[in-house]
Amino acid sequence: MFEQNSKIVFNKRLAPEIFLLALESPEVVAEARPGQFVMIRVTPGIDPLLRRPFSICGTRGDDLFLILYKVVGRGTAIMSQTRAGEKLSVLGPLGTGFDLPKRDCNSVLVAGGIGVAPLIFLAQAIDAGKTAFLSGYRSENEILPLEQFGLDAMETLISTDDGTAGHHGFVTELLENHLAGFSEDPPLIFSCGPLPMLNRVAELALKRNIPCQVSLETSMACGLGACQGCAVRASSKENRTYFHVCQDGPVFDVQKLDWKAL
Numbered sequence: 244m245f246e247q248n249s250k251i252v253f254n255k256r257l258a259p260e261i262f263l264l265a266l267e268s269p270e271v272v273a274e275a276r277p278g279q280f281v282m283i284r285v286t287p288g289i290d291p292l293l294r295r296p297f298s299i300c301g302t303r304g305d306d307l308f309l310i311l312y313k314v315v316g317r318g319t320a321i322m323s324q325t326r327a328g329e330k331l332s333v334l335g336p337l338g339t340g341f342d343l344p345k346r347d348c349n350s351v352l353v354a355g356g357i358g359v360a361p362l363i364f365l366a367q368a369i370d371a372g373k374t375a376f377l378s379g380y381r382s383e384n385e386i387l388p389l390e391q392f393g394l395d396a397m398e399t400l401i402s403t404d405d406g407t408a409g410h411h412g413f414v415t416e417l418l419e420n421h422l423a424g425f426s427e428d429p430p431l432i433f434s435c436g437p438l439p440m441l442n443r444v445a446e447l448a449l450k451r452n453i454p455c456q457v458s459l460e461t462s463m464a465c466g467l468g469a470c471q472g473c474a475v476r477a478s479s480k481e482n483r484t485y486f487h488v489c490q491d492g493p494v495f496d497v498q499k500l501d502w503k504a505l
């Protein structure tokens with residue numbers, strides 16, 4: 244884990260509220276694993292004071308790592324105004340990563356909106372021929388071009404809530420259809436997105452006892468296990484009451500969480 248000022252190499256808009264940020268850090272690149280995140284201070288000043296957490300969306304070469312982010316509030320709005328050549332204070336890589344599937348395993352990646360970010364990094368690390376990438380968006384103008392991330396060889400399916408592109412409905416319906424194609428040896432599930440979506444993914448996985456890992460995006464103040472702000476309830480089968488998403492996660496096996504309390 245490093246704390247450093249990383250130079251912005253580019254910060255470009257991919258969709259109306261979505262940006263791709265490339266930061267220079269050979270140290271972060273050398274350590275980063277899919278599912279890990281960094282805490283970024285969005286200005287050199289003290290307002291806003293708290294760093295914001297972002298999944299590592301991939302790496303380029305030996306020295307660049309990528310952050311795919313959506314502008315949702317003050318911090319991300321400030322970040323969207325930053326330019327190449329400026330520096331941002333970065334802490335990371337933090338948290339656990341995904342447990343990667345074995346080479347001959349089928350996998351299905353299920354993303355809701357900006358939840359694609361950690362799954363893009365994961366998709367780049369696993370067997371494209373054995374993987375399907377399902378992503379759901381509210382509307383066509385939010386769709387992120389996965390081919391920009393070198394994922395052309397992978398089966399990709401899209402859903403939109405308003406039916407403007409791909410399947411008209413939820414991405415979890417695409418997952419249900421996909422799983423129905425496997426009477427035995429269903430694919431491992433990896434998912435990230437809004438909580439209602441993750442709840443449904445967990446429900447489908449638990450019903451068929453399919454191994455499933457989810458990346459949670461709870462609010463975080465410190466990212467280091469110090470503030471307790473990211474606590475989520477553990478399943479009653481665990482020998483503890485809470486997990487800290489920043490240290491024990493953000494990636495969890497669905498069996499470990501109390502989904503009724505999330």
Ligand SMILES: Cc1cc2nc3c(=O)[nH]c(=O)nc-3n(C[C@H](O)[C@H](O)[C@H](O)COP(=O)(O)OP(=O)(O)OC[C@H]3O[C@@H](n4cnc5c(N)ncnc54)[C@H](O)[C@@H]3O)c2cc1C
Binds near residue numbers: 298317
């Ligand atoms: C481990 C982790 C990885 C993440 N990875 C990414 C990523 O790759 N790309 C990305 O765009 N975002 C990611 N997020 C969410 C991101 O941290 C927040 O969107 C960001 O902190 C918002 O900062 P802000 O100052 O712009 O918004 P704020 O002003 O803090 O909040 C604006 C609005 O966004 C909501 N909000 C704030 N934080 C979150 C959150 N964590 N989840 C859902 N809603 C939130 C607030 O409730 C509020 O309504 C991740 C979060 C975590 C915990």
Ligand code: FES
Binds near residue numbers: 467
């Ligand atoms: S964010 Fe502070 S304990 Fe997890």
